Amino acid sequence: MIAIPTIYRGIKFRSRLEARWATFLDAIGADWQYEPQGYTAGGVSYLPDFWLPEAASRGVRSGLFLEIKPCTPTEAEQIKARMLALGSGKPVVIAAREPKLPEREHLFEYVSNERGTWDDDGLHFAKCADCGQINVGYFVRDRQCGTCQIGLSDPYEATLMQARAEFNERARWRAA
Numbered sequence: 001m002i003a004i005p006t007i008y009r010g011i012k013f014r015s016r017l018e019a020r021w022a023t024f025l026d027a028i029g030a031d032w033q034y035e036p037q038g039y040t041a042g043g044v045s046y047l048p049d050f051w052l053p054e055a056a057s058r059g060v061r062s063g064l065f066l067e068i069k070p071c072t073p074t075e076a077e078q079i080k081a082r083m084l085a086l087g088s089g090k091p092v093v094i095a096a097r098e099p100k101l102p103e104r105e106h107l108f109e110y111v112s113n114e115r116g117t118w119d120d121d122g123l124h125f126a127k128c129a130d131c132g133q134i135n136v137g138y139f140v141r142d143r144q145c146g147t148c149q150i151g152l153s154d155p156y157e158a159t160l161m162q163a164r165a166e167f168n169e170r171a172r173w174r175a176a
Contacts, residue, residue, distance in 0.1 A: 017098060018049055018068045024099040028127060030055060030134050032066075041083045048084060048092065056135045057091040057109065059147045064091040064136065072096050073108060081110040093123070093136055109136060 003015035009026075011034050013019045018034075025032045031054045038047040050066035057064055065084060069077065073094045081092040092110040107123040127134050128145035135145065 015068070015070075017070055020098050021050070021066070021068050021095060025050070025052070028125060028134060029132075030125075039084055039087060041087045044080060044083065046080045046084055052134070054134065056133055056147055057093075059135065059145065059149075061133065061147055062090060064093055067092065067094045069094055069096050078108070078110070081108075085110040091136070099125075107136065 003017075006013050006016045006019040008019040008022050011022070013022065013034065022032065022034065030052055033051045033053070035047055035049060036051050038045060040046070048065040049068045051063065052066055053063040054061065055064045056062070065088070067073075067077070067081060073081070073096060077094065081094055084090075085092045094108040094110075096108065107125075109123055123136050125134065125136055128148060128150075130150045131145060131148040133145060133147040135147070
């Protein structure tokens with residue numbers, strides 16, 4: 001698959017898929033930065049696509065990196081994500097494919113903590129209906145907000161559909 005550079009909000013993205021995710025992140029109200037900084041570990045360089053400074057992973061609000069891929073991440077891509085998680089202490093989420101409904105999303109998370117680096121898949125983005133925190137978690141297991149412990153997470157079905165519709169309005173972006 002050949003990436004088509006795309007401009008959205010005045011930012012030149014390396015692919016239309018990245019621009020779709022930027023549209024989705026805007027639709028859900030997430031703060032994001034595109035390719036703000038590169039990292040090197042063990043002689044390997046890595047430039048994550050997005051930094052979400054206010055996002056939470058399973059209720060822990062520490063920010064997270066979001067990497068966009070057109071399909072399931074390769075072993076090399078997974079190794080880079082694990083290295084970044086270990087080196088930064090921040091979760092790294094790889095989104096494989098475009099934003100979809102929660103039961104079909106393909107998010108892979110790599111987290112580093114005191115017990116080492118571990119990974120998880122089958123996750124989705126959600127927003128707490130009470131405190132508004134944007135979280136990455138499991139739809140079935142993580143329905144209660146891990147941040148405020150009160151609200152229920154909205155899996156964004158309507159917002160996802162709106163984000164996809166907005167992206168299809170060609171006026172919001174153009175090929176670079």
